[in-house]
Amino acid sequence: MATPTQLKSLRKAITFDRPPLCSGAISPPAEGLYLYYGKKNARFIDFSSATPKDLDLLTAACEPATFGRGTEDVYDESYRRAVKMDASSFSVQLDLASLGLIQTIEDQLLQGETENMRIKAELYKLNVYGKDSFFKAHKDTPRGTDMLGSLVIIYPTPHEGGELVLRHKDREWKFDARSLTAFQLSPSFAYIAFYSDIEHEVLKVTSGRRVTITYNLYLVNPTSKPGTSVIAPDPNSISNLQNTLQGFLKSPEFLPSGGTLGFGLTHLYPVTSETKLKETASRLKGEDAHVYQACQQLRLQPLLRMIYEDHQSMRSKEYGIMLDRIVKNPDYDYEESSYEGALVEAMGGVPVNRVEGAAIENSYWVAERGIRGEFITWVSRLNERNKLEDFQTTYGNEYETRYTYCRPCIIVRIPAAIDRV
Template sequence: MASQKSFESAVNSIRTFLSARPPYCNGTYPVSPEQLTLFYGSNGSNANRINLAKATPQELGKLEAACQLATFGVNNENVYDESYRKAGKMDFADFATSFDVEDSDLLNLVDHGLLEGDDEQRAIKLELYKLNVYGKGSFFRAHKDTPRSETMFGSLVIVFPTPHEGGEFILRDKEHEWEVDLAKSVSESSQQPCVSYAAFFSDVEHEVRMVTSGYRVTLTYNLYFAPVGIMPCPTVSTLAPYEQTLAEALYEIVTNDAVLPDGGYLGIGLRHMYPVEEGTDVTDFRNYLKGPDAALGRVLSALGLSWNVRVFYRKVDSREYLHSRIVDLSKWGQMCCDVIHAIMRRSGAELVQHVHIYGTRKSFYGCSCLDWSEDSEEIQETKYVQLAEVTDLEDNISQVQLYVMYGNEPTVSYAYVKLCIAVDLPFLGARSINRLQVQ
């Protein structure tokens, strides 16, 4: 039997794997001068033309003047507030550019830089969103991109080679922060014209710092996963080298006889957040996981483990649930706990009992998670599923209630929540794990 120390080492390896890789990629891409021509105009006005490889300050000022004031979304409303965002915007119907991202190799760079493993081969759907002009004094404070569908996974920002200073691109993910100076990337490139780019997962907080001189001209694209058919099940031998490390850590856990000997769920909190609306079946995200989350799913499948995506509800009137759907608990106000419990159960939620990894009850909030049920006949008839928390499972009660969300557009129905993977681990006598390959 593996020691508790080796188990803790395996858990730390999983946590490190999920958080190690930056949630973005960036670089420069060479283009011809002809590809940097931009046509723009609106409301029946004559079209204007500008070459962004050699645009004068006067031409860029005219482009900025043709833009609308950029707003941002707060819940379901468009808000204009120069203390939060100051920039110009132009909708895609009002401009055209000779640079075709889909007809270039840039999308392949994004594929390999942002996605991992088998996902690098997945088709990406690209949607042109907007053109933005940041003149002197312009900025956009920290925000997350507004989710538009369950298949939207990221954004691509292209910065044209117009002279400017400032406007650094800042990304934040939990305690990590990255600064990307896209203007500097262009200025340090070769004599051939080029654009700089940054692609990132859409749940990552980001901001544009103040432009101190010149004009920062950008195109933004929304990135979607294309629909997938039946995906082949990976094997341990086909895992990428960096996925082998994760496989070894998971193998250490699931082959430990002391881990859920009577069966139950291993709960692994996902790194990224995902766009949902009320009623969303989160199991659909099995095919749309991002970055290290997708790698985690591939490794679990390669080990022959049954798993799916779930939403975790902690401390719902002293109860805890795993659910395949999003339930808006704010609708039920101050109803008694048994009524809410009945609602959750009828909607398909599984009542879970937290246990330590070695099978003993786990205490939360100063009391046993079963204390509330001792005198309840109705609850005593309820079947629990044991849940061992491998990495942190974040509470989703507050996230599915109404809250103020700052984004680049008002959101009508979608909001980001934290999800988890629940690994269905059979009891010891029925447990069969694919063996690791010795490298």
């Protein structure tokens, strides 16, 4: 076992201060604030000088903004009050790449293995938040396993309220677009890009109209790999965890007979039931990418694993079944066996402890069934359990059944001290 002091310093070493978002204001060429919408009777707005009448007409051309609940789209004013227009009904002349915005987002949101990837922005919706509009806390619906984030562009129309509040771990960011665009010398829009699994909420608009367009951000693998890296890894934060871990590996007192370290991830990842966890390794975000990379650089072979609920063990919060893949519907006879039984007996799942201090010997599978378990020393807490129902979960915008978010963990097997060089 690692001692509490050793664990404490490892935990402290995972310092990752880069926020999971980036934001600002951009003053585009004049046409960057133009909007054409409608089909037969198309209309035009120049957001640098939009009149209340322009905004009335735009609002009237929109539909109520629904969101995904379970397997359908619903309109529920207690959760979201706003109007929307689908991307097929409007067009903008915003070239995000030539404005440098894609590059800025790549610099901030790509880390670790994703540093060599690029970001593609796909126009998604236009929304108008009039007086009393809001959108309660949600995560954005995953629309592909390569979906990384969301980008919101807020036009410079007068409004009060409507701040976007984002929360991740125990931090919170409040983004007030209007205070950014109201005082620019030339007409500007505000933007904010964030990982789509971050919880976010649009506060009530108290006056005026807040007009936004949203994009889904996807990771794309560039064909020409060499020389495409856009950001250097942050050498200070990487070496902090790396150095501390390396120091421990050199010490014969740290896990003298070897052991397994576990890192709970801080982000959620879009998957289908067919996604290989290995693919997710190349899409890790923020702090998760930082931990993975630090282990990789120490040649520790970090592995991504899923830990599923184990209701068979007495204190079920303390135990789980670890698998090297995502499970949707395991094939089993529920009258004869249990879901956990299928995971352990048919799929090679390994009984593990989910929390520090839960002895693996007390797992039902180890105690009663004589199955070999694996004790994990959790460096960072395992955040939430994965359930079969994950595939029917509700997120933010329109429903999408193919993809769901999952939260794997990183497992690192440390050899015995005498085998460490």
